């Protein structure tokens with residue numbers, strides 16, 4: 001067969017004797033077995049099998065075998081020939097064996113099947129102009145015997161049909177499949193098609209997306225197959241739904257609905273004709289980041305005042321980074337302008353990459369007002385500026401939230417809630433909840449959320465670690481300015497502290513002991529410390545006193561009215577709400593002022 005023309009044929013299981021036996025009677029020097037009328041027969045017919053010997057056998061018999069069964073058919077005695085008539089032919093193939101005196105003399109294969117049904121061509125297709133044509137057809141009934149299928153292809157050229165072996169640009173074609181086997185042959189109806197029906201174009205192999213300079217996104221498709229119709233699909237690389245556009249008789253298209261500064265994935269597909277034929281596969285994806293756009297969000301700003309001295313004040317401003325959809329690019333810096341009163345030009349102009357700014361300002365007069373304008377800048381421009389009217393008015397008398405509580409809610413979140421003193425319920429006040437790890441002295445940035453005046457709680461999620469004590473400050477916010485916060489602590493997960501506080505005692509003159517201790521290192525606290533406990537046990541009476549000490553005591557406690565000349569053991573523990581440390585290191589004390597110096601040297605731990 002010629003190149004490009006597919007020929008499908010089907011071969012059923014044949015044994016190694018096929019080529020030998022199918023041609024006629026099998027000969028051997030012992031005897032001959034023949035099949036009449038032949039060895040390839042229609043299933044509905046019958047066969048006569050004859051075995052002839054050159055001598056007279058005492059017993060002569062014929063057996064039949066197909067691939068699953070074995071049958072004894074007939075046996076004769078003292079003869080040199082035997083014939084059997086079999087009208088139950090096995091589909092596919094059966095073997096007839098001739099045995100003389102229990103020895104195999106010879107055998108013959110007989111095949112039975114049906115002539116092929118008419119095949120029906122379902123579809124013909126080819127990948128690209130230089131591909132091979134593939135046709136798919138339906139075969140009809142099973143034939144049981146080897147049946148070959150031959151595909152023939154003609155091209156109409158004027159009045160003539162010319163045999164061809166491939167489908168080329170523009171032509172009209174006819175395909176016919178012929179099924180044939182030993183019992184007959186049968187041809188399909190002609191199947192007519194054109195190049196454009198059968199050939200699927202290859203995807204366009206070059207796609208140019210987005211003209212960064214003009215920040216327009218123009219998609220240009222290059223295709224060498226003379227396609228006249230294209231479609232583009234695109235989506236952000238985060239995998240949301242594809243958008244599609246079809247473009248007719250052009251190879252470029254301007255996309256107008258793309259988000260700036262977003263990575264998009266593009267694929268194109270083509271088709272030879274607008275009204276018929278098949279779309280190509282999608283091309284390899286092209287990934288492009290669109291150009292930046294001017295930021296369109298407004299910064300959320302708040303600030304705190306503090307006095308430095310009688311001439312200067314400090315203001316710290318805070319704002320949140322914008323979401324990527326608002327920033328529409330990389331924010332390169334923030335600009336903070338300070339205007340005094342209704343001045344036209346700013347008294348200070350600061351730029352920063354941080355999301356906060358601290359500035360010392362002259363305290364000309366308590367009534368000076370400032371307007372501070374904050375905006376975010378990317379390569380394309382700046383966000384709409386946020387204006388805040390800064391007041392230096394004393395607001396220390398304004399009420400702070402009360403009953404501030406931080407409660408772990410679920411595994412990772414913390415809910416901070418508060419109440420407002422009843423008289424002040426009507427005030428126009430927002431809130432800032434700010435938090436930091438308790439150990440951090442001066443964080444360079446701060447975590448915070450702004451909460452509107454109608455809320456009395458905030459849930460903080462995402463960046464809190466377990467077994468760490470956080471300090472939460474809830475500020476009232478008047479026109480952007482933070483008042484005096486109420487502070488609480490909390491931890492999303494806690495356990496008993498790993499260690500006891502390190503303590504030291506001193507025997508005082510007037511029968512008392514002063515105990516002082518240090519903070520437990522932050523990584524050993526395992527939560528927020530809520531209480532310390534001092535245990536004092538008299539060695540003689542085995543009586544034990546337990547003295548809870550809460551955090552408002554400044555890491556010291558005085559035990560008075562101690563009995564002289566009694567030995568004591570002192571121990572200390574620390575507790576989180578989840579439990580108490582072991583408290584298993586003790587110190588012995590003899591509260592005898594006379595020999596106090598001796599006991600100072602004993603101020604070391606004994607293991608209990």
Ligand SMILES: *[C@@H]1O[C@H](CO)[C@@H](O)[C@H](O)[C@H]1NC(C)=O
Nearest residue numbers: 036037046047048083084085
């Ligand atoms: C098969 O044998 C029968 C007699 O047993 C005979 O009538 C018939 O014609 C034979 N058929 C052929 C095809 O030889």
Ligand SMILES: *[C@@H]1O[C@H](CO)[C@@H](O)[C@H](O)[C@H]1NC(C)=O
Nearest residue numbers: 066067068069088090091092
């Ligand atoms: C073998 O012959 C038996 C009896 O005619 C039939 O039932 C069986 O289907 C045949 N096996 C095959 C594989 O054709």
Ligand SMILES: *[C@@H]1O[C@H](CO)[C@@H](O)[C@H](O)[C@H]1NC(C)=O
Nearest residue numbers: 115116117118140184185186
């Ligand atoms: C071809 O197949 C059809 C059934 O598909 C059948 O009716 C017809 O007799 C067959 N023709 C030949 C020549 O076998």
Ligand SMILES: *[C@@H]1O[C@H](CO)[C@@H](O)[C@H](O)[C@H]1NC(C)=O
Nearest residue numbers: 127128200201202203280281
């Ligand atoms: C279309 O894609 C399928 C699956 O990846 C592939 O088998 C086929 O060859 C492709 N067709 C063309 C025209 O590239």
Ligand SMILES: *[C@@H]1O[C@H](CO)[C@@H](O)[C@H](O)[C@H]1NC(C)=O
Nearest residue numbers: 154156159160161174190192
């Ligand atoms: C070409 O083939 C078609 C379909 O088989 C047939 O109708 C037509 O008569 C043929 N033309 C010639 C000139 O052979």
Ligand SMILES: *[C@@H]1O[C@H](CO)[C@@H](O)[C@H](O)[C@H]1NC(C)=O
Nearest residue numbers: 009146147148180181182183
């Ligand atoms: C089928 O094709 C094979 C290989 O070309 C050939 O040997 C065989 O004779 C063919 N059989 C029929 C029934 O046409």
Ligand SMILES: *[C@@H]1O[C@H](CO)[C@@H](O)[C@H](O)[C@H]1NC(C)=O
Nearest residue numbers: 202204205206207222223224
């Ligand atoms: C596109 O295909 C043409 C011809 O098939 C080839 O010459 C060209 O290099 C291909 N371009 C790319 C970008 O693959």
Ligand SMILES: *[C@@H]1O[C@H](CO)[C@@H](O)[C@H](O)[C@H]1NC(C)=O
Nearest residue numbers: 129168169170224225226227
């Ligand atoms: C594309 O079309 C032009 C004219 O329409 C033709 O000359 C050229 O051969 C075609 N190219 C291909 C690859 O089919």
Ligand SMILES: *[C@@H]1O[C@H](CO)[C@@H](O)[C@H](O)[C@H]1NC(C)=O
Nearest residue numbers: 335337345346348349350351
């Ligand atoms: C602030 O300073 C920057 C450069 O440092 C300048 O580009 C900008 O125009 C100034 N803004 C105003 C309002 O003066």
Ligand SMILES: *[C@@H]1O[C@H](CO)[C@@H](O)[C@H](O)[C@H]1NC(C)=O
Nearest residue numbers: 371386387388389390479480
């Ligand atoms: C700031 O004050 C000016 C005039 O005093 C007023 O028009 C403006 O609305 C105020 N802006 C804010 C954000 O309070």
Ligand SMILES: *[C@@H]1O[C@H](CO)[C@@H](O)[C@H](O)[C@H]1NC(C)=O
Nearest residue numbers: 409410411412413459460461
């Ligand atoms: C934490 O809060 C977030 C958002 O508020 C919520 O989606 C999440 O389910 C919460 N997780 C738990 C463990 O409560």
Ligand SMILES: *[C@@H]1O[C@H](CO)[C@@H](O)[C@H](O)[C@H]1NC(C)=O
Nearest residue numbers: 530531548549550551552553
């Ligand atoms: C801590 O002690 C002070 C003064 O003794 C008391 O007012 C306060 O309620 C105590 N706090 C706790 C949490 O027990």
